[in-house]
Structure formats: structure tokens, C-alpha cells
Amino acid sequence: MKLQLAALAAGLTFILMSAGGASAAAVCGEGTGQAATGEPIIIGAITGKTGPDDFSNSTRAAKAYFDCLNANGGIHGRPVQYMVEDDQWNPEIAAQLVAKLVDDQKAVLMVGNSSFVECGANADFYKKAGITVVAGVGVPRECFFASAIAPTNAGPRVSMLGAMGYALDQLGAKSVVCIGPNIPNVGSWSCDGVMLLAKEKGFPASTILIDQGSADSTSVMLQAASSNPDVIVLGMSKGSAVPLLVAAEEQGLNEKIKFVSAASAYDLSVPETIGPGWDGKFYVNMEFNDLEATTPDNQNWLAVMDQYGQKSDPRDTFAQAGYLAARIAEKALMSIDPANITRETAGKAVADIKGFKSDIFCAPWYFGADQPRHNANSTTRMAVSEGGKWKVVSDCAPSPDPELADIRAFEKSAGINQ
Incomplete structure (x- = not known):
């Protein structure tokens, strides 16, 4: 199944700016230019900002979009x-924080979550709480095998298998070593x-599983x-992949092995x-579109980041994920009587989404009501490092x-994505 960007862009139902560069005005919500002043709608998120790596890019992008929406x-x-x-990459802290957001703050949805441990x-x-999660970046297996959690990203396994499929089809791979993080239900x-x-x-x-932040990169590469x-x-x-690549080049492995x-x-x-x-x-x-794609929604993401995010906020694939999660939440909430937005109505509105289109996705996103697990994003692209930039080298293909x-x-x- 190959899906063309033009077909997806043509099907966008959300009013987006024309593809003319991220300097154009960001478009969010009803585009009124008037600040919302009513009773706030509480939406929560959990991310792993401090720890082995800063993994908060998804929530930063979601915040930028919600600020634009407001x-x-x-x-x-x-x-x-x-x-x-x-x-803080700590499961116990993650459990404490979700109780704070859901039980104490009365969040109606969780949106943009990005963590190695919280799922x-x-x-x-x-x-049990009856709250729906539109995650930005699902990482461990539980993010994709839970009835209440639906990530916008493909996930490390589907993404890794997408890369492996390309290696088989295009690079002539006949043997492989897989290197992953030694985190339960992630690397293994x-x-x-x-x-x-x-x-x-x-x-x-x-397979080689390593502890991020403490492994000796040269030893790992030699192994x-x-x-x-x-x-x-x-x-x-x-943050962990780059040192491994540096160590591999020092050993001349980049001349012998495809990575x-x-x-x-x-x-x-x-x-x-x-x-x-x-x-x-x-x-x-690439779980999503080219980061520099001139397609309408990708350009709107960049415009949102430029106008409502921080200059230091990365413009990366995880930020794309958070932006999409916020847009999906917006679509769901816009379908509800604003006087009747509750955890139950918000969850049902998300569950009813069957074909959310964006040129950032390869295929329309859906929740999958009543399904025991969710992995709507499973069709991806590939890129190669070339001249200090990424060069897209494949069309959309299923993992x-x-x-x-x-x-x-x-x-x-x-009858979805057929």
C-alpha cells in the first residue's frame, strides 16, 4: 500500500495555510484571532523531560498548538x-503524577504524552479512570497494547521494522544486529x-541491549x-545514537556495514x-513526513512552533507527533457541546475519530473504538544522511x-486505509 502526499493534502478538512513557508501565519481552531475567555478545559500530559535524555519535544509542540488554539x-x-x-523516567513518579492530573486536576483527556516509562x-x-490518552510518542509496548492509549507515532518496534524492511529490500541485508535500550518492553x-x-x-x-547514558559506545560497536x-x-x-555512530566511524565500521x-x-x-x-x-x-516538507499541514506545524513555541523547542519527528495529538484532541472536542465537555464525552469523541487526515501522516489516523490496542500509524518512509541533511529515499510503505x-x-x- 503506497499513499501519495497529494491525495492526503487534498483531503484535509481543516483550514490550513497555503504551502508558502513557515513564516506565514499559523492557523488553529476557528482562526478568529480572538482569545478564548470561557471556563478552561483541563488536558493533562506526562513526559520524560529530565533523565537520560530530554524526551519532552512532543508536549512542547502540543503546548504550542494549544496556545495557538486559545x-x-x-x-x-x-x-x-x-x-x-x-x-523523570521513573515509573513510580509517573504513577504519582497521573493521579494528580486525573484525580486532582480533573483532566478530561491526556494528550501528547511522551515517555519511556509512563505507559x-x-x-x-x-x-479504570475512564480517561482516553492521545499520546504523542508511545515508546514501550504497553503504549500500543492498551485500550485507552492511542499514540500518533508508529512506535519504536514498528519504526525499527520499517527500517529493517528497507534494509532487506534496498540494501541487500542478509544478516543483522539490533541495538536497543535496556528498558523493559522497549529494547527487547x-x-x-x-x-x-x-x-x-x-x-x-x-540483539544487544544497552543502558542509555552509561554504555561504552566503542565496546558496544565492536561487539x-x-x-x-x-x-x-x-x-x-x-542522544544515545550519535555517540554510537561516532564510535562506529572511529573503528571504520561505516565503510563496512550499513546502519x-x-x-x-x-x-x-x-x-x-x-x-x-x-x-x-x-x-x-520517518514515522511522519519530511521535517522540511512544504505540504500544508507540515508548514502549519512549523508556523505554530515559530509563533507559539520557544526557539529552543526542537522541530523534530516527536514535535510533529505532539502537534498531531493536539490537533486530534481539538477535532474531538470541537464536536461536543462546549457546555458538556466531560471525561466521558471527550473520550467518546476521540473514539469516534475514524479518518483524521494530515499530510504529516502517511495514512489517515483513527482511534479504533472498542479495540483492545491501537497502532494506527504503521505506514512510514525512509531517509538517508546526505550532505549534512536528510534526503527522503522512499515512498510510504507499510511496516x-x-x-x-x-x-x-x-x-x-x-474498511480503513485500504
């Missing part, structure tokens, strides 16, 4: 009060998918190279940081992750 009439006159908490800590809580879950695909294709594969793989696939955050990565390394700063030694040799999966069989079956039965 400056343009809000939700039928009611502003969104967006409350973000930092779980595992809070999935059961969300279900993602690399297990690579191992399963390798088994199906009949080629050797192995990975010891089996002479055709491809090394990375599932690390940008591919999940979308976590897709950041505009990476190609220049790793340098020309990686030109045409480091490929990343070959065998674990998506139930998602594909549901989509077929519901």
Missing part, C-alpha cells in the same frame, strides 16, 4: 489549560521484532561488528553532527512487523 477562540470559546508533568506504569489506571520488544522478521526471512540476527553483519539497526534516542535506525534518530541536527563520513550510509525511518497482523485485520474489516 488565541483563536479555543474550543467554542473555552480555552485549553494544558498541564504537563515530568516523570507501563499507568495503562491500567487510565482504563523492538529487537524481538527484528529477530522474528529475520527468522521468517531465514538470515542470522542478534555488534564481531559477527560481521550486513546491517546494524539502532533503536536508541538521538539503519528507528525514527528516534530522525532529527535535523543529526546529519551535520555525524558528518560526511556517514553520507549515504546512515538510513533512518513488515509480523505483530501488526491484528491491526491489519481490523483495518480490513473496518
Whole structure:
């Protein structure tokens, strides 16, 4: 299944600026230019800002969009009060924070969440509390196997398998080493998918799990190279992936082995940081559109970040995810009588979303009402580092992750993305 950007852009139902650059005015909500002054709508989020890496880009982008929305009439006159908490990459803190946001602050939705630990800590809580989560960046397996959580991103496993599929089809891969973070239901879950695909294709594969922030990059690279793989696939955050690539180049491995990565390394700063030694040799999966795409919604995301975000806020794939999560929440809330926005009505409105279109997505996003799990974003692109920038090298293609069989079956039965 290949989906063309033009078809998606033409189907946008949201009024967006024309593709003329991020300097044009950001468009949010009803575009009234009048600040919302009614009773605030409480929306919460949990992110991992302090810890091994700053993982708060999704919530920063969601906040920028909600600020833009509030400056343009809000939700039928009611502003969104967006409350973000930092779980510090600690499951116990994540559990304490969700109780604060949901029980004490009475949030009606959770939107833009981005954390390595909070889905595992809070999935059961969300279900019992009857609150729906439109996550920005789902990371551990629990983010994609919970009835109340629906991420906008593809997730590390689906993204990594998208990269591995490209390596098989385009790079002639016949052996692979998968490197992932030693975090429960993150690294092992993602690399297990690579191992399963390798088994199906009949080629050797192995896994290395490392502690982010404390692993010796040179030792890890030498260990990975010891089996002479055709491809090394990375599932690390940008802050951990770059040192691994630097160590690999120091050992000359960039001349012998192809390196591919999940979308976590897709950041505009990476190609220049790793340098020309990686030109045409480091490929990343893109869970969303090209960060610099001139398509309408992608340009609106950049305009929102420029006008309502901070200059220091990254313009990366995780920021795209948070922007999309906020837009989905907006669409759901706009469909409700503003005097009757509750946790129940907001959750139902999100569950009813079946075809949310944006040129940032490869395929329309849907919640999947009454489904036990959610992974609507499973069709992705690839890019390669070239001349200090990313060069898109593939059209949208479905991830070959065998674990998506139930998602594909549901989509077929519901007539979604066929």
C-alpha cells in the first residue's frame, strides 16, 4: 500500500495555510484571532523531560498548538489549560503524577504524552479512570497494547521494522544486529521484532541491549561488528545514537556495514553532527513526513512552533507527533457541546475519530473504538544522511512487523486505509 502526499493534502478538512513557508501565519481552531475567555478545559500530559535524555519535544509542540488554539477562540470559546508533568523516567513518579492530573486536576483527556516509562506504569489506571490518552510518542509496548492509549507515532518496534524492511529490500541485508535500550518492553520488544522478521526471512540476527547514558559506545560497536553483519539497526534516542555512530566511524565500521535506525534518530541536527563520513550510509525511518516538507499541514506545524513555541523547542519527528495529538484532541472536542465537555464525552469523541487526515501522516489516523490496542500509524518512509541533511529515499510503505497482523485485520474489516 503506497499513499501519495497529494491525495492526503487534498483531503484535509481543516483550514490550513497555503504551502508558502513557515513564516506565514499559523492557523488553529476557528482562526478568529480572538482569545478564548470561557471556563478552561483541563488536558493533562506526562513526559520524560529530565533523565537520560530530554524526551519532552512532543508536549512542547502540543503546548504550542494549544496556545495557538486559545488565541483563536479555543474550543467554542473555552480555552485549553494544558498541564504537563515530568516523570523523570521513573515509573513510580509517573504513577504519582497521573493521579494528580486525573484525580486532582480533573483532566478530561491526556494528550501528547511522551515517555519511556509512563505507559507501563499507568495503562491500567487510565482504563479504570475512564480517561482516553492521545499520546504523542508511545515508546514501550504497553503504549500500543492498551485500550485507552492511542499514540500518533508508529512506535519504536514498528519504526525499527520499517527500517529493517528497507534494509532487506534496498540494501541487500542478509544478516543483522539490533541495538536497543535496556528498558523493559522497549529494547527487547523492538529487537524481538527484528529477530522474528529475520527468522521468517531465514538470515542470522542478534540483539544487544544497552543502558542509555552509561554504555561504552566503542565496546558496544565492536561487539555488534564481531559477527560481521550486513546491517546494524539502532533503536536508541538521538542522544544515545550519535555517540554510537561516532564510535562506529572511529573503528571504520561505516565503510563496512550499513546502519539503519528507528525514527528516534530522525532529527535535523543529526546529519551535520555525524558528518560526511556517514553520507549515504546512515538510513533512518520517518514515522511522519519530511521535517522540511512544504505540504500544508507540515508548514502549519512549523508556523505554530515559530509563533507559539520557544526557539529552543526542537522541530523534530516527536514535535510533529505532539502537534498531531493536539490537533486530534481539538477535532474531538470541537464536536461536543462546549457546555458538556466531560471525561466521558471527550473520550467518546476521540473514539469516534475514524479518518483524521494530515499530510504529516502517511495514512489517515483513527482511534479504533472498542479495540483492545491501537497502532494506527504503521505506514512510514525512509531517509538517508546526505550532505549534512536528510534526503527522503522512499515512498510510504507499510511496516513488515509480523505483530501488526491484528491491526491489519481490523483495518480490513473496518474498511480503513485500504
